[in-house]
Every structure is written in structure tokens, then in C-alpha cells.
Amino acid sequence: MDYWTAGRLGLGLVLVATTRTIAANPTQVDRLINDRRCEGCDLSGASLYAYQLEGAFLPKANLTAAALQGSNLDDATLTESLLTESNLALVSLVRANLQRATLTRAYLYRANLQSADLSGANLSQANLEFADLRFANLKGANLQKASLLKAQLTGANLTDANLAGARMPDGRTAK
DSSP states (O other), X not given: OOHHHHHHTTOOOOOOOOOOOOOOOXXXXXXXXXXXXXXXXXXXXXBOTTOBOTTOBOTTOBOTTOBOTTOBOTTOBOTTOBOTTOBOTTOBOTTOBOTTOBOTTOBOTTOBOTTOBOTTOBOTTOBOTTOBOTTOBXXXXXXXXXXXXXXXXXXXXXXXXXXXXXXXXXXXXXX
16 A cells, blocks of 8 residues: 555554664675685674684774674784774784774773784774773774773873773773
8 A cells, every 4th residue: 555545545654764784795704704804895783703713804894883792803904994883892802903993882891902903093982891901002092982991901002092081990081
């Protein structure tokens, strides 16, 4: 029944708002899992819980809203990748290269980022609570309004990092 027929019959119309569903490209997800190489891939919305992806090569990949919690991405290359609103809780990213990556509003609760290179990365509004950032390179990173509550920062390079409004490991807010 079309709009006009419904109107003539006196039927009420209901408008339903829909949201865009993000779905990863299945072929590219398979490439990542099998080859651990997927430069510039669209993996937005991918569900990759607890995968072993050590050394994965994902520069400029789109991982927006991806669910990677519990996965192992040690030594992975994610330079200039888009990880906005991704779930990276309990992920291991030891020695990972995340230079200039976008991790805005990413959830990195208890993530292991020891010795990771996050130089120039955008971590604004990211949740890094209880994250291990020991010896991580955060030079020039944007951590505005990020939560670093109880994060480990021993030996981390915070040179030129923007910490405005960030919640620091001790609970205070940076100015």
C-alpha cells in the first residue's frame, strides 16, 4: 500500500528512523585473518574477538567501530588507520606502530600498549583506563579529554602531547 492509498483509507503512517549499520567487507576480513595483510582495507564494524593477529600489516585501514577486544596485535602496523569508537579492551598492542592513527573515543580499557608508537595519534576522548603505556611513544599525540585513570605511564614519551582536560592516572584533570 502506498502513501496515498493509506491516506485515503484514513490509516496513520509511522515514520521509522533508521541508523546506518556498519558492516566490514567480508573478503577483506578474510584477507586479514588468513594473510595478516590488508593495507587500506575497510574493516569497519568487524567483529574480531580474541584473534591472534601478531604482526598484522594494516596501514590506513578503516577499523571504525570494530570489536577487537582480547585480540593480540603485537608488532602490528596500524599507521594512519582509523579506529574511531573501536572496542580495543584487553587488546595487546605491544610494540605496535600506531603513528598518526585516529583513535577518537576508542575503548582501550586494560589494553597493553607497552613500547607502542602512538606519535601523532589522535586519542581524544579515548578510554585508556588501566592501560599499560609503559615506554610508549606518545610524542605529539592528542589526548584531549582522554581518561588515563590508573594507566601505567612509566617511561612513556609525552613530549608535546595535548593532555588538556584529560583525566590523569591519579584521578586529577589536566589543564
